Amino acid sequence: MTSSAQTETSALPADAPSERPPVPFLCRRPVRVTVYLLLGLFLAGMLTWRFLPTYLDPTFEKHIAEKRVVVGMTRQQVLKAWGTPYTVNVSYTKEGIRREEWIYEDWLDAKTVKHRYLYFEEDALVGGWF
Numbered sequence: 001m002t003s004s005a006q007t008e009t010s011a012l013p014a015d016a017p018s019e020r021p022p023v024p025f026l027c028r029r030p031v032r033v034t035v036y037l038l039l040g041l042f043l044a045g046m047l048t049w050r051f052l053p054t055y056l057d058p059t060f061e062k063h064i065a066e067k068r069v070v071v072g073m074t075r076q077q078v079l080k081a082w083g084t085p086y087t088v089n090v091s092y093t094k095e096g097i098r099r100e101e102w103i104y105e106d107w108l109d110a111k112t113v114k115h116r117y118l119y120f121e122e123d124a125l126v127g128g129w130f
Contacts, residue, residue, distance in 0.1 A: 069118065073125045078102070078118065085118070097121055102128075 025031060053070045057063060063070050064081045073081075085102035092098055104116040118128035 069125060069128070071125055071127060074123050075100075075120060075125075078125060082116075
């Protein structure tokens, strides 16, 4: 009888709630929604920052007058804004797309030079750093 008494006492009652482990903080629904919302807003901000100058100034005349270059400008617009580059390196991809690297040199004094790099694909400015 001792074995049947032990099994009866060790069994849980049918109406007892089952204990679930606590949900980790990042897996909670409000936290997930907040994280996804912030990531979405960040992505929307990046896209807006990328395309906003084009929409505000589609011909880039303001940028040219301020001597600034923006992704999407043509070679002629960059030449109007910054002038002729010091060096132009040309290469072609396997698909036949022409890529150019324009290098500008700005001499700050007799021993210090600052370089600016612009990258073109076909006739459009695709990036660079100063």
